[in-house]
Structure formats: C-alpha cells, structure tokens
Amino acid sequence: MAEGRLEGKTALVTGAGSGIGKAVSTVFGREGARVMASDINEEAAGAVASQIEDAGGEARSLRTDTTSEEDVQGALQAVVDAWGKVDIVVNNAGIGGPQYTWEQVIAVNENGVYYGCLHGLAQMIKQGEGGAIVNLSSMMGVTGTTTPAGPGGVGYAYHASKAAVIGLTRQFGLDGAPHNVRVNALCPGWIDTPLIALAKMSEELTNWMVDGTPMGRLGGADEIAKAALFLASEDSSFVTATHLVIDGGWTAR
Numbered sequence: 400m401a402e403g404r405l406e407g408k409t410a411l412v413t414g415a416g417s418g419i420g421k422a423v424s425t426v427f428g429r430e431g432a433r434v435m436a437s438d439i440n441e442e443a444a445g446a447v448a449s450q451i452e453d454a455g456g457e458a459r460s461l462r463t464d465t466t467s468e469e470d471v472q473g474a475l476q477a478v479v480d481a482w483g484k485v486d487i488v489v490n491n492a493g494i495g496g497p498q499y500t501w502e503q504v505i506a507v508n509e510n511g512v513y514y515g516c517l518h519g520l521a522q523m524i525k526q527g528e529g530g531a532i533v534n535l536s537s538m539m540g541v542t543g544t545t546t547p548a549g550p551g552g553v554g555y556a557y558h559a560s561k562a563a564v565i566g567l568t569r570q571f572g573l574d575g576a577p578h579n580v581r582v583n584a585l586c587p588g589w590i591d592t593p594l595i596a597l598a599k600m601s602e603e604l605t606n607w608m609v610d611g612t613p614m615g616r617l618g619g620a621d622e623i624a625k626a627a628l629f630l631a632s633e634d635s636s637f638v639t640a641t642h643l644v645i646d647g648g649w650t651a652r
C-alpha cells in the first residue's frame with residue numbers, strides 16, 4: 400500500500416460523529432493518521448472510530464462537548480495519552496438552524512473553536528514539531544444572504560460565529576507561524592449533511608440552495624474532507640492564517 404499523506408501523525412477531530420467531521424476522520428484514517436474521533440454524541444463518535452479500525456486504520460473515540468473548555472483540554476490530553484503528541488486539530492463541531500438560540504450557536508461555533516485553537520496551539524508549541532489546525536467556518540462567515548424564510552440570513556448567530564472563526568484563524572495563524580503551526584479555515588457552501596436536513600425538508604429551500612449554487616448541486620462531505628486533508632498535510636506547507644471557500648461558486652455571484 401502507498402504511504403499515506405498523514406503517516407505518523409495524530410489528529411483530534413471534533414464533531415466527528417456526523418457529516419463533515421465523519422468524512423474528515425475517515426479520510427485522515429485512510430491516509431495513515433491516528434484519529435481521536437470526538438463528539439458530544441459518544442455513540443456516533445465510537446461508530447466512526449470502529450469504521451476507521453475496520454478499514455485497517457487506528458482510531459479511538461471519546462465524548463467531548465466543545466462548549467466546555469475543560470472538555471476540549473481533556474480531548475487534547477487524551478490524544479497525548481494515547482499516542483504521545485497532537486499533530487493535527489480539526490475544530491469542526493458546529494450547529495445551526497432556527498431551533499438554536501444565539502447563545503447556543505456562539506457557544507459551539509465560536510467558543511468551541513477558540514478553545515481548540517488556544518489549547519491545541521499551546522500543546523503544539525510545547526511539542527516543538529509544528530502542526531496544523533483546521534477550523535470549520537462557512538461561506539456564511541464571508542457573506543450575508545437573503546433566504547426565502549425571511550430576514551437574518553441563515554441566522555445572525557451563525558453568520559457572526561462563522562466570521563469569528565475566520566478572525567480566530569488569522570490571529571492564531573500569526574501566533575503559530577514562528578512555530579510552524581499552521582492554522583487555516585474552511586468555508587464550505589451547502590454540503591449535504593444532517594446539518595441541513597431541516598432545510599432539505601422544504602422543496603422551496605432545497606431549490607433555493609441548489610439553484611443558487613452555480614455548479615447546480617449540493618456539495619458532498621467528502622469534498623470538504625479532501626480540502627481538510629490538504630490543509631492538514633505537508634501539501635499546504637506554506638499556507639497559513641487564511642481561509643478556503645468551497646462553495647460551488649455561491650459567493651462569487
């Protein structure tokens with residue numbers, strides 16, 4: 400078998416039990432990384448770790464609520480305890496939709512990413528071998544939008560929190576640069592995961608998402624995972640403190 404692009408690396412992925420986090424964990428495992436699949440849904444994280452192991456990779460799982468700084472620190476420590484170091488952190492856990500309050504969205508999408516960057520970078524600097532942090536922002540962090548559902552775009556808190564992730568990425572990227580710790584963000588467009596299940600129940604909203612995407616379709620979680628692999632691997636060795644939009648053309652309209 401060819402050498403994987405993450406051979407010898409260890410990775411913490413938050414929100415690993417579903418959608419993009421699941422795809423990222425699977426691709427990282429296939430590329431040789433030892434993956435700590437963490438999620439607030441312990442069972443889902445466990446299933447992803449088992450799937451990676453069944454495919455011949457190495458993975459473990461644990462329950463982490465990223466709104467808790469202590470939990471995030473614990474997840475990083477669990478990677479150190481298991482494999483001696485943390486090379487990659489993917490701050491992926493996120494929520495969105497009208498069912499959540501401002502406080503809930505900010506707690507997961509903004510605070511959770513902050514804790515992962517703060518303690519992930521500190522751990523990597525301590526290790527002295529560089530590293531890569533990948534944060535999940537959104538195209539909604541670089542643009543507002545008008546939806547058929549009324550004002551507020553996809554939610555004020557969602558827009559604000561995803562823009563904050565880009566701000567955090569820039570600043571932690573600057574702080575990590577002298578230590579060869581690269582920090583980057585991904586800004587996906589509409590990706591077909593359980594996150595947009597509610598919107599997909601409406602034909603009007605589904606058409607709005609698809610028709611508004613110049614490529615005329617939703618993206619797949621695997622298409623975001625490939626970009627996460629790029630940002631986590633040596634292929635992006637001079638890329639830091641920036642964000643990559645992957646939206647089928649949505650934000651260029």
Ligand SMILES: NC(=O)c1ccc[n+]([C@@H]2O[C@H](COP(=O)([O-])OP(=O)(O)OC[C@H]3O[C@@H](n4cnc5c(N)ncnc54)[C@H](O)[C@@H]3O)[C@@H](O)[C@H]2O)c1
Pocket residue numbers: 413414415416417418419420437438439440443463464465466491492493494495507535536537538586587588589590591592593594595
């Ligand atoms: N799907 C899209 O269209 C889209 C677009 C742009 C950005 N994103 C972002 O990508 C990331 C992943 O989204 P997805 O589409 O895979 O969603 P998803 O709902 O399929 O998966 C999110 C996962 O995060 C977990 N999670 C939620 N709150 C958590 C918490 N407090 N602590 C730990 N885990 C928690 C959930 O249990 C779930 O397993 C999110 O940050 C999301 O905002 C998604």
